[in-house]
Amino acid sequence: KTQETVSSSSGMASQKIKVSEDMAPGSISQDESDIPTLAFPSISTADFQFDLEKASDVIVGKVEEFMDKLGNARLGLVDLTERSKILSLVRAKAAEKKIDSKRFFTFIGDICQLYTKGGLCCNxxxxxxxxxLKPGGGGVNAxxxxxxGPALEAATKxxxxxxxxxxxxxxxLPSTSPLYSKEGVTHVIHVLGPNMNPRRPNCLDNDYVKGCKVLGDAYSSLFKGFLSIAN
Ligand code: AR6
Structure with a gap:
């Protein structure tokens, strides 16, 4: 039997997720840790300065497209704070399109500490x-x-x-990586989105026709990559 419970370990996570009745909020049942789960940040919308309204349309459109291919797997869009505009936009548009909230959800937290701080299992x-494909640069990449740790750079190369x-x-991800041993992350999928920041390479100079196409391709490639591991 399940009930809606707010998972709020350390105040990091405020997304409602289904947890079984006898579990403390934030803890994960064996069942839940078995569900293939992809956690992803909003690609291109911070350092790469992509418009949030347009990005949210692309995200929800691509999630909708992949819904029936997911099987029992699930997708979660993650951002650092509850003030995240992209999370609010995506939540509202996903609800409007009646996208199954068990298959696709938003989650507040550091993508590197989803299990230990947020109680969310994402493999x-x-x-x-x-x-x-280099470390550094800030944002979620850094x-x-x-x-x-260095294991990711070596495995990426x-x-x-x-x-x-x-x-x-x-x-x-090699099992020696702390992200694997502490957080249960077995794979990292690098995604390169479109760039609208003139100080970064390959700036699209506000060409949102091309930008939306490239962002859509990036999410297709991400979700296909995830499904190739999940199924
Ligand atoms: N956990 C969850 N979400 C995060 C985290 C985190 N630890 N850190 C940032 N975000 P960005 P981009 C969110 O700038 O726009 C890098 O320097 C953030 O709030 O990381 O695609 C790379 O090297 C935002 O919603 O990526 C590239 O050069 C989202 O992650 C460039 O930035 C993406 O923000 C890529 O820029």
Whole structure:
């Protein structure tokens, strides 16, 4: 039997998730940890300065497109604070389209500490990467490379040395990585989104026709990569 409970370990998470009645909020049942789950940040909307309204349309559209391919897997859009505009926009648009909230949800927390701080089991996390697939640069990229340790950089290099906008790269995480041992993350999927920031490479100069296409391709590539691991 399940009930709606607010998972709010350390005040980090405020998304309503289903947990079984006899569990403390924030804890995870065996069942839940078995569900293949992808946690992803909103690609391109901070350092790459992509318009939030347009990005939220792309996210919800792509999630809707992949819903019937998910099987028992689920997707969660993550951001750091409850004031996140992209999370509110996506939540509202997903509700409007009646997207199943058990299959797709939003979650507040650090994507590197979803299990230990938020009680959310995600075996796969996505990274908003740079084209060189290098650590640093700030944002979620710096956070994930820091949390994963040198194992992620080495494992990434084995797969590829660079990424084109609109593409994703699945990287199996070595079990020596703290992100694997502490958080249960087995794969990181690097995603390169479109860039609207003139101080970053390949700026699209506000060309949102191209930008929305590239962002859509990036999410397609991410979700396909996730499904190739999940199923
Ligand atoms: N956990 C969850 N979400 C986060 C975290 C975190 N630890 N950190 C940031 N976000 P950004 P971009 C959210 O700037 O716009 C890098 O320097 C953030 O609030 O990381 O695709 C790379 O090297 C936002 O909603 O990615 C690239 O050069 C989202 O993650 C460039 O930035 C994406 O923000 C990529 O820029």
């Amino acid at each position: 796969v996390i996505a990274n908003a990467a740079n084209w060189r 956070a994930i490379f820091n949390a994963a 084995e797969q590829a040395r660079s990424l084109l906008p609109g593409n994703a790269l699945v990287v199996p």
